[in-house]
Amino acid sequence: MGIVELKDVHKVYPLGKVEVAAVKGVSFAIEKGDFISIAGPSGAGKSTILNMIGLIDKPSSGEVLIDGKETSGLSDKELTRFRHEVLGFVFQSFNLIPVLNVWENIEFPLLLGKTRIEKSEKEEWINWLIQEVGLTEWKAHKPNELSGGQRQRVAIARALVTKPYIVLADEPTANLDSATGEQIIELMKKINRELQTTFIFSTHDAKIVAIADHIIRLRDGLVIEDSRRGADPTQAEYAGADSATGE
Amino acid sequence: MPVTLKIAFRNIKEHKSKSLIVGILLAVGAFVVVLGNSFIDASKSGIRSSFTDNYTGDVFVSGISEDGDVSLFGVMSPGGMASTPTIPDYEKTLAMITSSPSVAKATGMATGYAIVTKEANEETSQDSSGILSQADVKAASRQSVTESTPENSQSQPTPGAKEDKKDIREKISPNMRFLFLFGIDASNYWDVFNAVELTAGSRLQPGQVGIIIYDKFLDMISKSIGRPLKVGDTIVIQGMSSMGFKLREVPIVGTYRQRGEGTMPEQLAFIDINTLRVMAGMTVGASETIKLSEENTNMLSTENPDDLFGGDLLATSSTTTGFDESKIQAQLADKSASIKANEADTGAWQYIVIRTKQPSDSKRVIKELNEYFGKEKIAAVAGDWQKAAGPYGQSVDVLRIVFTVAVAILFIVAIIIIMNTFVISVVERTGEIGTMRAMGADKSFVRKLFAAESLTLSLVFSSAGALLATLVVLVIRLLRIPAGNMFFEVLFGGKYLSPFVTPVNFLGTILAMSLVGFLAHLYPLSIALKIEPVKAMQSE
Numbered sequence: 001m002g003i004v005e006l007k008d009v010h011k012v013y014p015l016g017k018v019e020v021a022a023v024k025g026v027s028f029a030i031e032k033g034d035f036i037s038i039a040g041p042s043g044a045g046k047s048t049i050l051n052m053i054g055l056i057d058k059p060s061s062g063e064v065l066i067d068g069k070e071t072s073g074l075s076d077k078e079l080t081r082f083r084h085e086v087l088g089f090v091f092q093s094f095n096l097i098p099v100l101n102v103w104e105n106i107e108f109p110l111l112l113g114k115t116r117i118e119k120s121e122k123e124e125w126i127n128w129l130i131q132e133v134g135l136t137e138w139k140a141h142k143p144n145e146l147s148g149g150q151r152q153r154v155a156i157a158r159a160l161v162t163k164p165y166i167v168l169a170d171e172p173t174a175n176l177d178s179a180t181g182e183q184i185i186e187l188m189k190k191i192n193r194e195l196q197t198t199f200i201f202s203t204h205d206a207k208i209v210a211i212a213d214h215i216i217r218l219r220d221g222l223v224i225e226d227s228r229r230g231a232d233p234t235q236a237e238y239a240g241a242d243s244a245t246g247e
Numbered sequence: 248m249p250v251t252l253k254i255a256f257r258n259i260k261e262h263k264s265k266s267l268i269v270g271i272l273l274a275v276g277a278f279v280v281v282l283g284n285s286f287i288d289a290s291k292s293g294i295r296s297s298f299t300d301n302y303t304g305d306v307f308v309s310g311i312s313e314d315g316d317v318s319l320f321g322v323m324s325p326g327g328m329a330s331t332p333t334i335p336d337y338e339k340t341l342a343m344i345t346s347s348p349s350v351a352k353a354t355g356m357a358t359g360y361a362i363v364t365k366e367a368n369e370e371t372s373q374d375s376s377g378i379l380s381q382a383d384v385k386a387a388s389r390q391s392v393t394e395s396t397p398e399n400s401q402s403q404p405t406p407g408a409k410e411d412k413k414d415i416r417e418k419i420s421p422n423m424r425f426l427f428l429f430g431i432d433a434s435n436y437w438d439v440f441n442a443v444e445l446t447a448g449s450r451l452q453p454g455q456v457g458i459i460i461y462d463k464f465l466d467m468i469s470k471s472i473g474r475p476l477k478v479g480d481t482i483v484i485q486g487m488s489s490m491g492f493k494l495r496e497v498p499i500v501g502t503y504r505q506r507g508e509g510t511m512p513e514q515l516a517f518i519d520i521n522t523l524r525v526m527a528g529m530t531v532g533a534s535e536t537i538k539l540s541e542e543n544t545n546m547l548s549t550e551n552p553d554d555l556f557g558g559d560l561l562a563t564s565s566t567t568t569g570f571d572e573s574k575i576q577a578q579l580a581d582k583s584a585s586i587k588a589n590e591a592d593t594g595a596w597q598y599i600v601i602r603t604k605q606p607s608d609s610k611r612v613i614k615e616l617n618e619y620f621g622k623e624k625i626a627a628v629a630g631d632w633q634k635a636a637g638p639y640g641q642s643v644d645v646l647r648i649v650f651t652v653a654v655a656i657l658f659i660v661a662i663i664i665i666m667n668t669f670v671i672s673v674v675e676r677t678g679e680i681g682t683m684r685a686m687g688a689d690k691s692f693v694r695k696l697f698a699a700e701s702l703t704l705s706l707v708f709s710s711a712g713a714l715l716a717t718l719v720v721l722v723i724r725l726l727r728i729p730a731g732n733m734f735f736e737v738l739f740g741g742k743y744l745s746p747f748v749t750p751v752n753f754l755g756t757i758l759a760m761s762l763v764g765f766l767a768h769l770y771p772l773s774i775a776l777k778i779e780p781v782k783a784m785q786s787e
Contacts, residue, residue, distance in 0.1 A: 054780075056780035083685060084686065084687020089685050089686060091682065095682040097682070099260075112692060
């Protein structure tokens with residue numbers, strides 16, 4: 001059983017008087033410790049699937065299981081607790097809290113839950129994360145004093161601070177230049193190896209996709225490829241950039 | 248510091264323009280409320296001390312009238328013609344009052360109005376229309392009381408105020424001097440009230456007939472009637488009541504001046520209770536029932552005026568009785584009814600004024616007395632100085648109500664503006680709120696965050712507004728700005744603008760403005776709570 005499982009998931013959005021099917025029966029499983037890329041062109045359904053895995057959107061039909069638990073029947077409070085304890089988020093626009101500095105932004109998720117951590121333990125953990133993402137010199141700075149890459153590093157540290165099983169990253173490199181984007185993905189990969197945290201990120205950048213060891217490729221709301229590096233020679237050997245993005 | 252407060256403080260600082268819009272509104276609101284209440288409190292305090300020290304004591308007991316509320320100025324009835332009721336079972340009631348451990352002193356009294364006339368056998372000073380109505384006299388006397396209350400009847404009124412006074416006096420009579428009479432229990436009145444100091448003569452003694460007049464007003468009366476007056480002389484006064492007009496010649500036993508300058512109306516005169524009773528219609532005859540014959544009753548009860556001149560009446564009258572001169576003479580010689588109408592009802596008192604041991608005891612004493620009156624079925628009622636002061640006491644409340652309504656409108660406008668500003672802020676922070684929700688912040692966290700922000704803004708700026716108002720009040724007191732005219736003297740409770748800020752005013756205003764801020768954030772909060780975590784993904 002995977003840490004994330006999607007079973008025949010559909011998602012339909014009302015658009016005026018018509019309904020638009022964003023996801024049309026998607027099924028796949030993600031194992032613990034995976035570094036997985038959900039790839040596909042715009043409108044393929046990447047963000048919709050990521051939202052459903054992140055429990056911030058609900059499927060129209062089908063099942064989304066997180067850590068073996070079916071999530072469709074959970075209340076708002078349970079979903080909130082689940083998001084806090086099990087999931088971490090990295091957003092395309094970083095979404096840092098503008099009035100808090102780097103250290104405070106990273107600390108913020110720890111202040112939301114009911115579990116309290118010893119102050120010294122918390123400080124040690126946050127400082128380690130800051131060091132890991134290379135922002136020791138910047139920890140007292142506000143987000144508007146940082147570059148895009150630095151902001152995304154803060155977002156990654158913030159996503160990891162609650163020690164979640166899964167980190168979801170929606171197009172984490174979209175607002176970054178390619179070199180910085182690659183650095184960010186390398187950072188995520190490094191943490192994936194060190195902490196065994198499952199990383200699920202959406203992208204349409206072929207270079208970024210190539211770093212993943214599990215790819216789910218979407219087109220028009222359907223999975224057109226679900227492959228692991230080295231698992232299946234016919235699928236695991238990734239095609240070039242063009243085919244990777246599906247474009 | 249909780250993260251909600253930390254974010255709230257920093258958001259306020261970060262969004263300076265929005266914070267200033269909201270903050271200035273709250274500060275102005277707090278400033279206006281504190282300043283306004285400081286004047287109203289000063290006014291109430293001035294009027295209160297003037298009345299409790301000089302006229303009403305701490306607790307005021309009166310009879311009950313169906314025509315309106317009873318105050319020191321009589322029954323507040325339409326037209327002002329209703330007679331003031333007396334207190335039933337006076338002795339028993341007074342004994343009960345004085346036995347209360349919270350009561351220091353109590354005395355009975357009655358009030359009335361009178362005009363000083365030239366001589367008893369001369370025409371009184373009246374205008375061309377003839378006899379003055381009781382209501383006219385009351386109105387003129389009340390105006391005189393207002394002009395001199397609570398402080399400083401000595402001060403120079405503004406030309407406008409002077410004209411107003413002249414107008415009404417000229418309208419009624421050019422040479423008329425009104426007196427507002429306090430019929431006192433000479434045995435203990437001076438123990439309860441010590442606001443006047445004798446300048447000549449002596450205090451009224453129990454059983455003594457006489458009047459004590461304000462010394463400066465005596466000079467005015469002297470000028471009006473054209474002869475100098477001093478202690479030992481007599482003056483003729485004309486009183487009005489439901490029993491008709493009464494003329495009395497009373498000796499001047501003393502003159503007084505006020506201990507606190509301007510604390511009493513110059514027209515106030517202290518008179519022996521029996522003379523007051525006769526002039527106010529509190530006589531033995533007043534309580535007697537006149538019995539009419541059946542024939543007279545039928546005649547008076549007829550609904551058709553023509554019946555009064557009908558043949559039967561005249562025919563019966565002329566044929567059966569005729570004109571009997573001896574009978575008429577006998578009737579005229581019988582003066583018993585007249586004597587009774589001029590004989591004071593010595594047990595009649597309109598009011599009991601009470602001095603409590605502590606002013607704070609008054610509420611409890613009022614409650615106890617009203618319970619006692621209810622239990623014993625005594626038609627009397629106890630109240631505070633405001634009840635006794637009648638329209639003058641109510642004027643402060645009316646002023647406060649008008650001010651409160653104005654402030655309520657200000658609050659509503661402020662709430663709408665603050666609400667709109669908060670709504671803009673929520674819309675701008677949709678992504679931020681969505682992010683927090685996505686990371687595991689529940690709705691209560693969002694509630695706390697917004698409440699902290701609105702309450703911080705409200706507390707900081709309303710405190711600033713209240714502090715500024717307090718400073719302005721202090722400056723006004725230091726500047727000793729003259730009230731200018733009688734209206735403002737009454738309004739501001741003294742000769743100078745002397746507003747003061749009470750802790751209730753200061754803290755209550757901050758709390759009220761915080762409530763305004765809190766109410767204003769509820770609608771924007773409801774919008775914020777509807778923000779789904781998925782919005783975090785959509786923010787740019």
